[in-house]
Amino acid sequence: MPAETHMEQDPLGRESILQLIKDRLGEILEIDPNIVNEGDSFADDLDADSLALIELVEAIEEELAERSVDFRIDDEDLEDLKSVRDAVDYVFSRLN
Amino acid sequence: MAEKPLPVAIDAMGGDYAPEQVIQGARSALEFGIPVVLFGTEEALADIDDLETIFVSEVIEMDEDPGQAVRRKKDSSLVRAAEHVRDGHASAMISAGNTGATMASALLRMGRLKGVSRPAIATPIPTLEGDHPVILLDSGANAECQAEWLLQFAEMGAVYARDRFNVQKPKIGLLSIGEEAGKGNSLIKESFEILNSGNWEAKSQSEFIGNVEGRDLMSGVVDVVVTDGFTGNVALKTLEGTAKAIVSALLAAFTSSEEAKKGSELLAPSLLPLYQKLDPDSVGGAVLLGVKGIAMVSHGSSSANAILNAIKTANELFQDNHVENLQSVLLP
Numbered sequence: 001m002p003a004e005t006h007m008e009q010d011p012l013g014r015e016s017i018l019q020l021i022k023d024r025l026g027e028i029l030e031i032d033p034n035i036v037n038e039g040d041s042f043a044d045d046l047d048a049d050s051l052a053l054i055e056l057v058e059a060i061e062e063e064l065a066e067r068s069v070d071f072r073i074d075d076e077d078l079e080d081l082k083s084v085r086d087a088v089d090y091v092f093s094r095l096n
Numbered sequence: 097m098a099e100k101p102l103p104v105a106i107d108a109m110g111g112d113y114a115p116e117q118v119i120q121g122a123r124s125a126l127e128f129g130i131p132v133v134l135f136g137t138e139e140a141l142a143d144i145d146d147l148e149t150i151f152v153s154e155v156i157e158m159d160e161d162p163g164q165a166v167r168r169k170k171d172s173s174l175v176r177a178a179e180h181v182r183d184g185h186a187s188a189m190i191s192a193g194n195t196g197a198t199m200a201s202a203l204l205r206m207g208r209l210k211g212v213s214r215p216a217i218a219t220p221i222p223t224l225e226g227d228h229p230v231i232l233l234d235s236g237a238n239a240e241c242q243a244e245w246l247l248q249f250a251e252m253g254a255v256y257a258r259d260r261f262n263v264q265k266p267k268i269g270l271l272s273i274g275e276e277a278g279k280g281n282s283l284i285k286e287s288f289e290i291l292n293s294g295n296w297e298a299k300s301q302s303e304f305i306g307n308v309e310g311r312d313l314m315s316g317v318v319d320v321v322v323t324d325g326f327t328g329n330v331a332l333k334t335l336e337g338t339a340k341a342i343v344s345a346l347l348a349a350f351t352s353s354e355e356a357k358k359g360s361e362l363l364a365p366s367l368l369p370l371y372q373k374l375d376p377d378s379v380g381g382a383v384l385l386g387v388k389g390i391a392m393v394s395h396g397s398s399s400a401n402a403i404l405n406a407i408k409t410a411n412e413l414f415q416d417n418h419v420e421n422l423q424s425v426l427l428p
Contacts (some may be wrong), residue, residue: 030213047242051200054163058204075164 012069012095018088024059025084028052038085046084053078060091069095101131102414103148104407105177105186108136109155110193112397115140118192121403122147128404130411133186135173152176158396162196166204174198178205181389188390188410190381192398199237202384202391209419211426214238215386216249216325217393218256219332220379226316228261229379234325235332237384241324243286246270248426250291252385253320254302255425259418260409261319265301269308269318271327279307283324291322300425310334339374377402380409385422390414 018038026033029048042048048056057073064071071094081087106122108115115136122132126147133148134141141149154172156165166175174193178201180186191198195217203215217237220229233249233256234241250268257266270288272280277288284307291304308318310331323331350360360367372378381394381402390413392406413419 028208030211047240049238049240051163051203054167054200055204058167075167 012064012067012092014088014092017091017095018084020060020063021056021084021087021091024056024063028055028059036084038088039083041083043082053081056087060087064095071095102185102187103131103133104410105180105189106132106134106403106407107173107177107189107191107193107198108134108140108149109152109173110191110198111394111403112192113399114192117398117400118403119144119147120400121398121407124400124404125407125411128408130407132407133180135177135180137173150176150180156194156197158194160194160197162194162200163204165194165197166200174201175205178202178389178391181391182206187414188392190392190394190403190406190410192381192394192396192403192406195236195393195396198391198393199384202387202389206387206389206391209386209388209423209426211423211428212248212252212386213245214241214248215384216245216252217328217382218253218385219328219382220260221313221321221332221335222374222376222379223314223316224373228257228263228319230313230316230318231257231260231320232313232328232332233320233322233385234328235382236325236329238325239329240326241283243283243290246283246287246322246324247290247296248386250302250304250320250322251296251300251425252422253322254300255418255422256383256385257319258301259413259416259421263319265303266319267317268302268304268320268322269306269312270304271313271321271323271331272307272309275307275309277306287322336376343371378405381406383409383413386426389419 022033022036025036040046061072108118111118122134125132135150135152138151152171152173154169156169156172156174174191174197177189181189182205215237216234218231218233219235221232222229231253233253254266257263270291272284350356377399381392384391384393390410392410394402394406
């Protein structure tokens with residue numbers, strides 16, 4: 001297997017997904033990713049509006065596509081993602 | 097050989113009078129020397145042979161949820177126009193359609209500038225005094241805002257006033273319910289403290305003059321008025337509604353009697369330049385500030401003339417490296 005086409009990636013465990021979401025939220029909301037907690041509500045704690053959440057969803061999809069993981073978050077499920085934990089659980093369950 | 101100028105990408109499907117008025121405005125722009133590319137359905141653009149066209153299969157309607165529509169309708173005129181800018185094939189995008197979806201398309205496809213929490217819509221308000229309109233932002237992108245965002249709006253407004261209207265040191269006012277410091281709701285009081293700290297003015301080469309009131313929107317005492325998107329939109333629509341009501345009342349009065357008709361004919365030469373100065377179609381539409389590209393948001397009722405002016409404005413902002421100028425001020 002040629003190394004250059006099969007770069008070793010971190011396994012997409014729950015911790016990796018949490019870190020990915022924190023990093024992307026940091027970029028989108030212009031905040032320090034380290035202040036994002038798993039229990040934070042998108043709306044109440046992070047002031048993330050619906051468009052920011054769609055930015056997050058698209059960023060996660062793009063990141064996973066780069067890791068050759070075919071992944072799409074269903075629009076119908078978006079409304080159920082109220083907190084960082086909801087998003088981590090959702091992505092983790094869809095990948096496993 | 098000179099490089100071929102990039103066209104302005106236009107959503108031909110957006111607006112109350114689309115596609116006819118949009119096409120006409122685009123055609124005028126081409127005659128003016130600005131290349132354009134129209135995005136629309138084959139049905140809408142089939143007969144166009146003098147303008148560059150790109151066919152799409154979907155249209156985002158006025159009442160659709162912006163974020164969801166942009167995610168679902170990837171082959172819509174709005175999304176494709178935004179992608180054309182992102183990919184470096186167009187200098188700017190323009191739509192007179194769904195404002196929220198225009199913002200969502202620009203934000204999700206072009207991305208945000210670094211240092212920008214939320215993009216804002218900047219609308220030029222015609223003024224009686226002064227030689228340029230006042231810029232109102234945010235005029236509707238963010239209903240809920242934080243004080244730090246209003247600081248970013250002030251910085252973006254300053255760069256925009258300089259690039260668009262050549263105001264070297266823009267005067268910035270914070271919209272409130274009184275001029276004195278300490279007037280306003282909690283957001284405005286907190287924003288005042290941040291804006292009044294003075295740490296940001298040198299970088300954006302601007303001057304914060306304190307609170308202003310609604311009546312100052314058209315007075316020309318400031319170059320930029322900063323507020324949250326809810327208040328800004330209410331203020332903007334109030335101005336538009338008031339102006340429309342006054343014009344209707346004047347027209348009714350001018351035609352109410354033979355004497356009034358004669359009088360209005362005498363006044364017409366003086367009133368026409370005033371009308372032209374205050375005509376929103378002449379100022380070229382609003383712009384979404386804070387994204388990595390130029391995105392113009394034209395009024396839903398845009399005429400061909402309004403579209404033409406929006407195209408001219410977009411082209412000028414691109415020539416002036418407006419996005420790069422914004423980024424250099426907003427970088428932390």
